[in-house]
Each structure stands twice: as structure tokens, then as C-alpha cells.
Amino acid sequence: GNRAEQKEDLRQLVGLTAGSDDKALLADITLRRASMYLATADYEQAVKQAQQATALVATHDNKTLEARAYRIWGRAQWQQGRANAAKPLLQRALRLATAAKDVLEQAQNYYDLGQIAFLNNQFSEAQQLLHQAIDLFKVEDDKRNMIRCLDNLGSIAILSESNFEAALTYFQDSFRMCQSIHWPYGETYVLYHLGNCYFEIGDFAQSQETLGKTLTLTRLLGDRAAEANALDTLGLAYQFDGQLEQARAKFEEALAIHDSLNDRRGKAYVQTHLGILLSNLEEIEQAGIYLYDALSARSDSGAKETTIDTEAALAWLDMARGDSDFAQERAQEIAAWLQENGTAGVELPFQVFWQCYTVLKLTGAAEEAQSLLQLAYTQLMARTQKIQDEDLRAHYLESVVYHRQIIEAFEATTR
Template sequence: MKTVIILLVSVLIAPKVWAQTPEIERLLKTAEQASGKEKIMALADVCKNFYSVDPHKGIAYGEQALQLAGLLKIPSAKSKVYNCIGVNYWTMSDFPTARLYYDSAFKNATLFKDTFEIGIFYNRMGLIYESLGHFDSSLLVFEKELDIYRQLKNPERIGNALENIGTIHLNRGEFKSAITYLIEAKTTYETTGNKKKLPYIYLKLGQIYSELQDFSIAEEWFQKGIEQSLALNDLPKAGIGLNAMGILYKNQGKYEEAIRKFKTALETTKNLNNRNLTGIIYGNMGNVYLSLENYTEALNYHQKSLDLAVQTKIPLAIARQQVNLGQDYYSLKEYPQARSFYEKALPAFIASKTQSELLQTYKALIDVNNALNDYEKSV
């Protein structure tokens, strides 16, 4: 099965940082000193900034902002607040509730002709669709996001939207289109001096060349992404890059070097409580042990990865680890268990239309059905 370099959730228009207390304290002080609409907007910013730290607190501040908007009879301010509350639910993988708030934001923004917040709505919905593996829908709304910000001539948001679209093409295996959009996003970030966004672009470009098996160019992009992430103290991106380098070595048969990179990635990100990234690294370590025919360790790491994926409630993340476990059991000639895991994974790949993974899963099912002499199912 495909080794996962990165869980490519696209760019969220919010300053996602990991030691955010100083910024939140500044915003709280602003909210305390402000009044009227300014206070509502400040509380919304507090809500937004909490999503990567404590989403429950973020929701509480968002609800406070909504109440104040109602009390002061400033309904136009609610569009931003709804979008900010929704992102906290998205962080917790509560996609239905997130969508309810986003829909409220869209209706309110449409009523008051708030084009900027309509663009934010499209960004948020694109993230939900991507998390669910619905890439066609995700691409559609990200393109709407791009159109809006081009009309508004907002270069920062244009760069975000370009990266989002490039990310979806990467997820779908459409590498030529992915390179086009990601390079345009890179140019936009460089023009606006937005250095913080560049490391993720480098890692995505590295992934494309890794998929194309141009390993030397891939390694150059990955190394550039790691170095700049560390310079910015962006440990999640550094961990993603180290994980990517591990896969690069694994694909070249350099298994010991791959394991070392994965362990360094885990060490770098150990204090982040990032289930998505940790689960991906575990899964990739399992893939190395499977290649080494160390089935005990392969099962151990793939099960750890599946457990974390289930906690994220992200269908594709779950399906990928189910297939990995299926491969482990197939290698052990425990065919009924292998088939069970493949069958569990299949619906997520069908829904997402990720053709390469769907075809690989069908092939795995054919192989295991043949091993069980169940030729009718193979046909």
C-alpha cells in the first residue's frame, strides 16, 4: 500500500501556532479593553487562535462573541464568529457541527454582502471535504475561494487558495497540475514576504518528486523544508519533513536510515500531541518492518497507527492503516483476517475517488480471494 508521507490537510486561513499563549494573551487584553463591534471581533480572534491550543475554550469565547453581537444588535459581525467557532469543531473532527456553523456564516455573510467571509466559508468547507476524502467537492470550493480573493486582490489569501488547490491535485495524483499551482503559490508567498508558508510548499513539492521517483530532487525539497521549518521553530513541519525523508530512504531500500529518520521525527514532535502526524509515522515504520519481514513489529506499529487514526475520525487515515494491517496478515498467510481489513478499507477509497489507492485495494482483494480459492469474488 502507498506509504504516507504527509497528512495533507490544506492551508487553514488562521495563524496555527503551537506555543500561542503570548498571542492569545494579547488578544484577550484587546478584547477586555475594547467595546462594541471591536470587542466582538477581538473575541472572534481569540476563538480562532484557540483552535490549535484548546478548541473547547475557543468555542466558549466564540459563543460569548455571538451573545454580545445579539445584545448590541450588530448581526453583521456574526459571520466571522460563526466561521471561527466552526474551525474549533473541525479541529476536533466534529465535522457535522462545524458545517452547521459554516453554513450559518455563509447565510449571514450573504445577507450582509460580506465577500471576505464568504471566501473564508469556502476555505473552511474545502477543509471538511478534504478531511472526509471528498476531493471533487473540495476542489470545487477551493476554486471558488480563489475566485473571490482574486476579485478582492488579496495576495495572502490568493496564495492560500492556490496552495489548497495544488494540495488537492497532489492528493489525487495529478502531479502536473499540483506542481503548477504549488509553484504559483510559492511565488506569491515569496512576493509578499510570507516566509512561514514556504516550508510546507517545499515539502509538498518534495512529495510530488518522491511519487515520481525522482529521489534526488525530492530529497533537496525535503531538506529545504526541514531546515526552514527548524529555523522558524515550526516543529510539526519539521516532523513531517523528517518523516518524508524516512520514506524516501525506505523506497530506496535504505531501511536502517529510514527507521532513524522516523525515530527523529517522533522525537521532534513528541510534545505536540498531534495524533495525525504520530499515527502516520507509526504506520510508515510498520511499512519498513513489513519490508524487512519483521511481522511482529509491523503489526505493532500498524495497530498503533490505526488506533490513532480512529481517534481522528478521518476516513482515509483509517482506511490506509486497515490496508496496512491487511498486508501484514496476508504476509503471515492469515488470509481471512487480511480480507476483512481490505474490505473495511474499500468504502473510504471509493468515496474519495483516490484511484491509485482504490486500484491497489482491489488488487489486494483479488490476491487474497485467490489465496482463499474464492475465485467468484475475485471475478
């Protein structure tokens, strides 16, 4: 929607209700303000407003308002990467919504709990929760939230199953639904995920075009968080396409926005991508600053898989510095972890495989290098077999440099 008009409408509503002693009304207005802060990625203010609302309804038996307050509070938390802090808030919100027999509020909480499961790489649980949400949104004929759920199921299809064709179908269907109900905000998020899917497949030109459209929409809507995410993925699409200066410019724009939003999670993604790029450009010191800052932020989550991309980038950086012993030690630790735990939750697993394989090979750990290469090749072929469309399969194998390098290296060892 038009954020400027919405803000003005809300300002007038606040003025009209000033001085009221109706706590339920004041809580409702406060939650509207919290929702606006949430939509514009001012998460700290969203939390403060939601907390104020819980205090306002604490002495009233209004379970629906209380459920909304806890849900918005929880949503603002997971949007900042604080999934563990968000979960009990959302579980409380769901209990309140169920007691109030508020179908729409229940559905919203299933959606948010699905997001937390998604962020924690619990993909089966996320799918179950999202399908529960869809069933309830259908009852309310809430197409916008149905689109959100379908969009997320597309992302899960990629991350949990490498099912790019299913993901494209989810995203394309969602985009058509957005257009049918004239919802530009939804179009923004669906286009972003569609552009990311094209990137994953290796269709970088299509990814750049789609993400360019996404950027235009995010700026029209004033959605800074979505703008930063689109810039980051657009930077990756340029980087993997060999357009390094364009990639750097996009990463730096994204980093500045995440800084302004105090979004450590989003910032860590960009810093990792930028650190790898600068390592390749031999800007070693700045690369190190970005990567160690990213590692610190990601380590705070307590989930080892979220640090793997950054740790592999640091091994790559150590090699660029000439610190081969440090590089080998890092690569050995990552290789052992991947052998034991797999790649769930790793952002760009084949980039990680290639970086660690190269480090191990160059530092003389030939046996470990070959073992890791075997694992990388096996996983790559397993993913490729799921792609039925020949053009998609060709893009996936030939256009992504790390995929091509893994295949060439493996085939060279079997000749």
C-alpha cells in the same frame, strides 16, 4: 510571520484592553487569541477562545465578528479531522458573513468549506468552492489566501485526476507568489505540497531536498503541525528510497509531535507508515500496536476509505506473523471493496494493491490475486497516460517500487 513578536504584540493588546466593558472589543481580542492558537496548532485552545467570542457577541448585532468566531471555531475543528463537526459551524459563519456583506469573510468560509469537501474526497465540490473563494479574494486583492486556494487545487489535481504536471504548475506558481510578497508561512505549506508531489512522482531525492527546506521553515515559524506533516512525508520519501533507518527516525519524530498536539488524524497516518516499516524490519509486536491504534482512530471517522491503508498494513503484518488465514481474509475484504469502490481517499493505493495481491497469491487465492493485479495494472496505466513529460513518466513507473512490481507481475502473467 514572527510568532514570538506576534505573541508579544497580542499580550500587550490584551493588557491595554483589560477591564474594558466593550464586548465587541473583547470579542475581537479573543478572536485574535483564537487565531494565534490556530496558527500554532493549539486547536483545543482555539476552539475555547472562539466559543468565548460567540458568547461575547451573542447580545450584539455584529454579524462580522460572529461570522469570524464561528469560522475560527469550524477551522479548528476540521484541522483536528472533525470535518462533520466543522461543517455546520462554517455554514452558519457563511450565512452571517453574507448578511453582513463582508466579502473577505465570505471568501474565508468558501475556502474552509472547500477544505471539508476535500477531506471528504468530494473533489468536484471542493474545486467549485475554492474557485468561489479565489474570485472573492481577488476582489480584496488578498494574495495570501489566493495562494492557499491555488495550493489546494494542486493537491486536488493529484488526488482526483493524478494530474501531476498541473499540480506542479499550481505549486510552483504559488511558491513564486509567496516569494514575491515575502510570505515565509505560505512558502512552508507550498513547499510541503511540492515535496509531497515529488514523492508521489517517485523523485525521492527532490522530495527529500524540498521537504528538508520545509522542515527548516516550520521550525523557524514554530508551526508544530506543519513540522510533523513534513517529517512524516520525509519519512516516506526515505522509506521508498530504501533508507529505512532515516525513515524510522523521521516517523518517530512526527509521532511525538502529533502526540503532543493530540492530533489523532495525523498520528494515524504516521502510525500506519511506521507500522509497515516495522513489519518489514520484523519488529512485529510494536508494528501491531501502532497499526491497531491507527485503525481505531481512522474507524472513528466513519469513512471506510480512510481505513484501507491501515487494514492492508494489518494484512501484511498478519503474513509476517505467519497468520495466513487472517491475512487472506483481510486481503479478500479489501480487494472486494476496491473492486466496488475504487481508490478515492486511499492514501497509497498501489502499495495497498501490492500488499493485498501478494497476500492473496501467497495464501493460494490465485484467482482473486490475478483479478486484483489486473485492476492495479489498469489503474496504474490510466494514471501514467495522463503524464505527458517523459522524465516524470519514467520516475513514476520505474522509481516507485510498488509501481515497478505491479508492472513486472502483470507482464509475467501475460507471457
